[in-house]
Amino acid sequence: MNSTARLTVRSHYFEQMDLDPAAAFEFAGGLPGLERERLFAPIEIPEQRPLLYLQSLNERSLCLITLPVRAIDRDYTLHLLPDQLDLLGIPRGRQPRIGEDLLCLAIVTARGSGRLMANLLAPIVVNIRTRQALQAIQYDSPYDYRHPLPAAGMTAPC
Amino acid sequence: MLILRRREGDSILIGDNVEIEIIHIGANKVKIGVRAPGDVRVMRKEIQAIGDENTAAATMGPDLRQFIVDRLCGKTSLNNSSERPISPMQIPRASRQKENPDPARAGTYPTTGC
Numbered sequence: 001m002n003s004t005a006r007l008t009v010r011s012h013y014f015e016q017m018d019l020d021p022a023a024a025f026e027f028a029g030g031l032p033g034l035e036r037e038r039l040f041a042p043i044e045i046p047e048q049r050p051l052l053y054l055q056s057l058n059e060r061s062l063c064l065i066t067l068p069v070r071a072i073d074r075d076y077t078l079h080l081l082p083d084q085l086d087l088l089g090i091p092r093g094r095q096p097r098i099g100e101d102l103l104c105l106a107i108v109t110a111r112g113s114g115r116l117m118a119n120l121l122a123p124i125v126v127n128i129r130t131r132q133a134l135q136a137i138q139y140d141s142p143y144d145y146r147h148p149l150p151a152a153g154m155t156a157p158c
Numbered sequence: 159m160l161i162l163r164r165r166e167g168d169s170i171l172i173g174d175n176v177e178i179e180i181i182h183i184g185a186n187k188v189k190i191g192v193r194a195p196g197d198v199r200v201m202r203k204e205i206q207a208i209g210d211e212n213t214a215a216a217t218m219g220p221d222l223r224q225f226i227v228d229r230l231c232g233k234t235s236l237n238n239s240s241e242r243p244i245s246p247m248q249i250p251r252a253s254r255q256k257e258n259p260d261p262a263r264a265g266t267y268p269t270t271g272c
Contacts, residue, residue: 013223014252023250033209034216045250048231052249062216065226109215110222116229119215122208135212137204142243145204145211149230 009041010060013053017043024057025126025133029087032135035071037062040133052105054124063096066105069123070098072149078123087134088127096127103128108149132135149157 004156006018024039031037039057050071055063069076082092090096103126106118120143126133162170169179175195182189218226243251 013220017250017252019250031209031212032205033212037216042249043252045252048227051227051230053252056216064212064216065218065223067230107212108226110209110218110225112222113223116226119208121204122211133271135208137202137205137208139202145190145208153254 002005007041007057009043009055009057011055011063012061012142013063014043014055015048019057020060022131025054025124025131027133027135029134034062040064051108054105064124065108067108067118069104069106069120072118072147073120076104076120076143077141078102078136078143079138080123080125084125084134084136087132090127101128102126106147116149117146118149119145120147144153 005021009017009019009023011082019041024041027038027040034056037056037058040054041057043053043055044053047051050068052068054064054066069078076098078095078098080088080090082097085092085096088096088102090101096102103124105124106120107117107124108116110116120138120139121141122135122137122145125136126131139155147151164170164180166180166183169177171177176198177193179193180188181191181193194200
């Protein structure tokens, strides 16, 4: 297989684009509720930073909207269990660091009622070097899977 | 709800094939072992809630997606510094979003096929 082969990302939300296969995030264990989705393309729209989209490569209608956890809570702490480290391909022994070893993202949802929430209990964690990824549930943490996001209006146009 | 008192090492049987054993009782945690056939799904209840949340998040319609962008994009209350990229890795950039995501199909998860 040609190592320069590009993947085509088809999405209901973005114009079709090509992707270096090495850029995809690989969830070898799937995601709860989305067990069939193993590969997601991270997509950034510069004007919409720090939002990061995760588009399923298998199903074009599935796209998660995420925010870096530290954009929501500057002091967010992550603890990974040994089997979670194994799935990420990170040696056991020390906790990896957000921003150096890992990307740590909270999935954002909106309800029709106008509430915005971020899942801080189960962040998406990505090994920056290998792009192995998983949803790392923080079992003994104080974090909520429906953490309310600030409701004030925008302060700057996109 | 049936309530039973059990000690460390005791078990409970559910039906013919499921056994739940109390492995260890700590100060505020209990370690439990579950013996069940492979086709019986066993999981922490939180995982089910997170799965429901994931599905809802991935299949939000265009209106809710736009609402998130409008509310969060460029918001200074987020700890967002344009000087500091959110990620030290290369992230692909979309040239643009679809003007009108197909409303009939966007935000719907197919129930058949894969």
